[in-house]
Amino acid sequence: MKVHRFVERIFEPRPKPVDEKVTYEEAALQSKYLGSIPFDYWSPFGFSGGYTHCPGGLTSGQSIYRDTPVYEPDGKPRVDVVTRNIHANAFSVPLFGALGAVGGGGLGYGLGLLLSHLVGLPAGLTAGVSAGVGALGGGLGLAGYAAGDRVRLEWREVPIREKELEGYWESVTPHYEQRCHTTTDSDGKSKTECHTVQNGWNHTFSPDVRYWQVGSYDGPQVVHYQDSSGEWKPTAQVKEETDKPRDP
Amino acid sequence: MKIENVRYQEPVVQRTLIGRKPANQFNDNPSVTRDYVTVGEVLPAGDTSNVWGDVPLKNNDGTPQMRETVASLDLNPRSPLKYGLIAGGIGLAVGALTGLGFASGMGVAQWTGALTGGLVLGTLAGGGAALAVKGDQVKVVWTEHQITDHKLLGYKEFVGPGEKDGRQGYFHRFVPDVQETVIGTYSTPSAKHFKQEARS
Numbered sequence: 001m002k003v004h005r006f007v008e009r010i011f012e013p014r015p016k017p018v019d020e021k022v023t024y025e026e027a028a029l030q031s032k033y034l035g036s037i038p039f040d041y042w043s044p045f046g047f048s049g050g051y052t053h054c055p056g057g058l059t060s061g062q063s064i065y066r067d068t069p070v071y072e073p074d075g076k077p078r079v080d081v082v083t084r085n086i087h088a089n090a091f092s093v094p095l096f097g098a099l100g101a102v103g104g105g106g107l108g109y110g111l112g113l114l115l116s117h118l119v120g121l122p123a124g125l126t127a128g129v130s131a132g133v134g135a136l137g138g139g140l141g142l143a144g145y146a147a148g149d150r151v152r153l154e155w156r157e158v159p160i161r162e163k164e165l166e167g168y169w170e171s172v173t174p175h176y177e178q179r180c181h182t183t184t185d186s187d188g189k190s191k192t193e194c195h196t197v198q199n200g201w202n203h204t205f206s207p208d209v210r211y212w213q214v215g216s217y218d219g220p221q222v223v224h225y226q227d228s229s230g231e232w233k234p235t236a237q238v239k240e241e242t243d244k245p246r247d248p
Numbered sequence: 249m250k251i252e253n254v255r256y257q258e259p260v261v262q263r264t265l266i267g268r269k270p271a272n273q274f275n276d277n278p279s280v281t282r283d284y285v286t287v288g289e290v291l292p293a294g295d296t297s298n299v300w301g302d303v304p305l306k307n308n309d310g311t312p313q314m315r316e317t318v319a320s321l322d323l324n325p326r327s328p329l330k331y332g333l334i335a336g337g338i339g340l341a342v343g344a345l346t347g348l349g350f351a352s353g354m355g356v357a358q359w360t361g362a363l364t365g366g367l368v369l370g371t372l373a374g375g376g377a378a379l380a381v382k383g384d385q386v387k388v389v390w391t392e393h394q395i396t397d398h399k400l401l402g403y404k405e406f407v408g409p410g411e412k413d414g415r416q417g418y419f420h421r422f423v424p425d426v427q428e429t430v431i432g433t434y435s436t437p438s439a440k441h442f443k444q445e446a447r448s
Contacts, residue, residue: 155410155419218419
């Protein structure tokens with residue numbers, strides 16, 4: 001019965017997508033210059049590296065910009081009314097099925113080869129059967145997962161963050177070059193030989209930007225969840241934060 | 249250098265507190281209390297938040313206050329000599345390096361390859377750039393902008409499901425309804441490069 005329901009679900013029409021026009025207040029942001037860090041450079045020496053603490057950064061070098069809040073005269077972050085169209089679909093059963101089949105088939109093939117090596121079975125047959133089983137299992141598994149996927153629009157409190165440049169890291173790595181030289185033998189034939197040699201060091205710099213929360217707004221978020229289990233699994237799409245929180 | 253200071257009038261606009269509305273809430277109530285509340289009605293109990301808008305300052309007769317501003321505009325036409333030299337220099341360097349690379353493969357001396365490549369690409373790039381800017385002229389153009397006043401008329405309430413601090417509930421968003429009214433216009437100057445059309 002369960003198998004019957006599973007197969008039915010895979011062939012059900014795709015669930016209703018989210019397609020809504022929403023109005024809300026969103027943080028007004030501006031690109032702000034936080035300071036500078038040194039330019040990357042090459043040097044014959046591999047000294048230094050590590051962390052340099054310098055709040056506000058240097059006065060010249062690579063400029064570091066981040067989106068930071070705009071403030072109202074009362075000191076609170078500014079929010080503007082915006083209207084956006086939100087559109088999102090549930091996961092695609094054919095796409096997830098194909099991905100699962102490719103992944104499962106590859107894994108099965110590798111395991112089949114390993115098994116044939118350990119047990120002494122014919123490699124081609126074992127790997128082929130194992131790849132087939134893996135592809136079927138992976139395809140059905142991910143197709144079933146996608147078939148149970150639903151989407152809906154939810155709301156979340158989104159933090160508004162102020163940022164500052166606290167310092168920078170210097171990373172020192174060997175600089176490699178390829179050097180070639182051509183030799184001509186007594187028959188007049190040329191031969192080019194290339195080899196890789198280390199020539200000095202690359203010094204690269206990355207900013208240490210810290211943030212702290214100065215306010216929040218309520219923003220839309222598309223949420224995926226499994227129909228059968230009712231398990232909520234937000235997958236979207238809070239902007240990835242690459243900076244770090246400020247030390248308390 | 250021909251830098252012209254062009255005077256023009258622009259409105260004095262201030263970020264102004266134009267009213268208040270209820271602060272957004274998160275609770276278990278899935279329904280909207282009132283779709284729309286106009287300014288002047290009593291705000292519900294609870295936190296409120298300020299509504300700000302860009303408001304032009306006005307004279308006693310209601311017209312927008314203007315102030316004089318000066319824009320420094322560069323009205324120099326692009327020089328074929330300058331652009332030709334810059335592009336020619338870049339072309340010369342790129343051509344010389346390319347010629348140097350191809351020289352040994354073509355069986356000519358390296359300096360011959362570099363010189364030929366540099367001269368050819370330098371002349372092409374320099375000549376092309378000089379031709380492209382030949383006949384350039386500059387004029388002052390004026391762009392009209394609207395002066396917009398902002399007034400809070402009321403607020404709308406929207407409700408949507410969500411999660412806060414690990415708890416499912418409903419976000420009540422109170423979105424201000426701000427009326428925008430055009431109360432005048434003003435123009436700002438900028439420099440525009442153009443080429444004289446050939447007369448037939």
